[in-house]
Amino acid sequence: MNSKKTVMLALSGGVDSSVCAELLKKDGYEVKAVVMKMSDAHEGTVESAKAAAKALEIPLTVLDLREQFKEKIIDSFICDYKNGRTPNPCVICNPLIKFNYLLKTADEQGCDYIATGHYAQIGFENERYFIKRSESSARDQSYMLYRLSQEVLSRLIFPLSAFEKSEVREKARELNLSCAEAPDSQENCFIPDNDYGAYIEAHSGSCPEGDFIAPDGSVCGRHKGIIHYTVGQRKGLGIALGQPVFIKEIDPQQNKIYLAFNGGQYRDEILVKDCAFMMKSGIFEPTRAQVKIRSAARAENALLTPLSDGCIQVNFDEAVKAPAKGQSAVFYIGDAVLGGGFIQ
Numbered sequence: 101m102n103s104k105k106t107v108m109l110a111l112s113g114g115v116d117s118s119v120c121a122e123l124l125k126k127d128g129y130e131v132k133a134v135v136m137k138m139s140d141a142h143e144g145t146v147e148s149a150k151a152a153a154k155a156l157e158i159p160l161t162v163l164d165l166r167e168q169f170k171e172k173i174i175d176s177f178i179c180d181y182k183n184g185r186t187p188n189p190c191v192i193c194n195p196l197i198k199f200n201y202l203l204k205t206a207d208e209q210g211c212d213y214i215a216t217g218h219y220a221q222i223g224f225e226n227e228r229y230f231i232k233r234s235e236s237s238a239r240d241q242s243y244m245l246y247r248l249s250q251e252v253l254s255r256l257i258f259p260l261s262a263f264e265k266s267e268v269r270e271k272a273r274e275l276n277l278s279c280a281e282a283p284d285s286q287e288n289c290f291i292p293d294n295d296y297g298a299y300i301e302a303h304s305g306s307c308p309e310g311d312f313i314a315p316d317g318s319v320c321g322r323h324k325g326i327i328h329y330t331v332g333q334r335k336g337l338g339i340a341l342g343q344p345v346f347i348k349e350i351d352p353q354q355n356k357i358y359l360a361f362n363g364g365q366y367r368d369e370i371l372v373k374d375c376a377f378m379m380k381s382g383i384f385e386p387t388r389a390q391v392k393i394r395s396a397a398r399a400e401n402a403l404l405t406p407l408s409d410g411c412i413q414v415n416f417d418e419a420v421k422a423p424a425k426g427q428s429a430v431f432y433i434g435d436a437v438l439g440g441g442f443i444q
Contacts, residue, residue: 106130107213107257108206110198111160113148115272116217116260121156122275123259124215134161134205138169138197139290155277161205165197172196174290178300181327182307184350185426188244188395189288195247203252215257219265220245222256223379223436229253230378231437236264243395246430246440247376297328310355312339315364323357326350332365332422346422366419370443372412372429377439383412390432391416393423393443399432412441 107124111117111133124131133156135149136142146162153160173193180187199214206214219234220242229250234240248256260268291299301307307325314320321339323329329337333347339359348360370393377383383406390399391414401417414429423429423443430440 105213106132106209106211107215108202108209108211109133109158110202110214110216111135111149111152111158112145112217113150113152114217115269115277116219118152118156118277119268119271119275120215120217120259121152121158122271124257127259129213131156131158132161132209132211133158134163134202136163136165136198136201138165138193139174140166141290141292145289152277161209163201163205165201168201169193169197169290174303178304180426181296181300182304182352184326184352186330186424187426188428189290190244191247191428194245195249195252199248199252199256203255206255213255213257214252215259217260218245218258219260219263220258221261221435222253222258225379225436228379228381229256233432233435233437234258234260235262239265241395242432242437243392243428243430243440246378246428246437248378253378297325300327301325308355310357312337313356313358314339314341315345315359315361320359326352326355326357329357331424348422350425365422367423368416368419370414370416370420370423370429372414372441373410373444375410375412375439375441379433379436379438382406383438387438389438392430392432393420394427397421404431411444 107129109121109131121131133153135146137146149160173189177187177189202214218241219236219239221232223230223232231242231245233242288294307327309322309324311319312321312323329347331347334344339345344362345359346365347357348365349358383404387404389402389404391402392399400420403415405413407413425443427443428440429443431438
């Protein structure tokens with residue numbers, strides 16, 4: 101490895117990114133780091149990154165991106181929930197904020213590469229870079245990265261691509277890093293308690309109550325505002341109909357939430373919009389692939405059919421459970437990410 105090659109690492113101070121720094125140094129890179137303060141909830145992240153950078157003896161740049169994060173991520177997140185969608189802010193943040201400013205900082209400081217602690221791999225074929233699943237199926241984060249650009253992918257390193265989480269923690273212990281036993285990062289970085297409804301009400305006001313609609317079309321109760329619910333939700337509904345019910349659909353125009361008995365939440369077809377592609381510039385004919393409709397879901401076999409308006413119609417071989425508007429559908433061919441888009 102050329103010892104003069106430099107890399108800009110996204111450092112949170114957690115075990116994954118901290119171990120990345122040591123792995124990169126071992127491979128001969130000169131390592132610099134950046135931590136991004138994206139909301140007031142990231143104050144602890146900044147302090148952890150400062151401590152890690154000091155322990156790892158690498159220079160650290162602190163970026164205050166709260167204004168950009170609010171404009172592009174938080175405001176969109178709130179709007180989506182108020183319109184009955186279930187957003188995944190990480191999918192949007194990665195290309196617009198995290199990797200965008202990671203690359204900008206690398207360029208400003210003359211770094212050749214960028215790196216993060218994601219569990220994923222980079223592939224290259226037919227003159228295109230693409231994301232591949234991590235060797236650790238339990239930790240794979242490829243779903244979250246499907247919107248990254250070729251410019252980002254061409255300079256991106258994933259030092260943890262071949263590791264299991266247990267191995268990363270063991271390496272942190274060997275290095276006597278204080279973060280070795282730190283808990284994994286939370287799903288939503290700007291809402292620490294994961295109470296989305298309370299967060300949205302605190303930042304944009306309350307949401308009106310409305311009707312729950314039973315599977316037979318009758319009103320069966322009152323909901324406390326659509327921002328408190330997601331498609332597929334079963335718990336916390338406060339509805340007793342003699343058997344379990346799930347949220348089938350959220351109608352923001354009528355302020356109604358439609359329920360279904362077990363089985364009624366399955367769909368064999370979805371429409372996907374605003375698609376981004378990696379392995380190819382796009383698909384122009386019906387294509388077989390595997391599709392994940394949420395990060396923790398299993399990839400299911402499906403036929404992708406491109407439509408004239410740029411959307412992709414996805415027909416599953418077997419019906420999938422509770423696809424939610426606003427979530428991403430990510431297309432795979434084997435271990436490689438073909439692309440993906442937002443469920444419409």
